[in-house]
Amino acid sequence: MNRLASPRARLAVVGVALAGVLGTVAVSGLSDSLVYYRTPSEVQAQPTHGRVRLGGMVESGSVVRVGATLRFLLTDGAHDVPVAFAGRTTGIFREGQGAVVEGTLDTAGVFHADTLLVKHSNEYVDGRGKTYHPPTPAGAAAP
Template sequence: MTRKQRRLVLIAAAGAVLFFAAGLVLFAMRDTIVFFYGPTEITEKGVAPGTRMRLGGLVEAGSVQRGPGQRVSFAVTDSTSSVRVTYDGLLPDLFREGQGVVTEGVFEGAGRFKADSVLAKHDETYMPREVADALKKQGHWQPDGSAAPASPAAKP
């Protein structure tokens, strides 16, 4: 075997080992990878029930309903579509209607989402990047970081 052939075999073996290691890492992480969707994307892509994901958008005005115990139900919208979210637990202090929110949990189908955690924005200028990108794509993002009004009638 010549020197050039040995070098080529060594490079090929190192590439195979790296490819195998990357495959093992991705296989091990398959249960921890969570995808982000907005309400419109869920409708358009036809997300299968039982899919673990993150759902982000704005809390729809007038949609918050409190149930027995710490059960809360609300709608997350991007002004085009909305998904009904149920959550058992304490909501963040800054959670309120019209504000940006990211929920993580399981899509139950038929526009219903069961959340394990709810994250709200922490001040008037911050919104999670995924939510801001989705709102920009929909044309509902203001340069000052706030969401656009739901309709022209909402302006004073």
């Protein structure tokens, strides 16, 4: 007991516990089971009927505006999901960029979104030189 009585020993134990716990969480595969959004492949493999967040890249040439509804394909490189979004687009929504939509998948496989968020890749491209890197699929965004 006496050996653990000094403030130095107690703070050292806190440091060891912090390093140990964070190290364990970092090394173990826990991060794989925590998902912020699903990819088009996942959604098509097991369609869920509740509310889903779907993330992917907006496929080039797929964006069509029909009346107030915006239609486009969300892709992860392997599978596409058609998305219908009735609402105002804000932000830098454009083809080839990442996007996260929130809504439900209908029986025909169309995703009806009520929320659209633009997920910009961590690439910053020189606006004068116009060197364009094709963005990586959103599925690879997790390190």
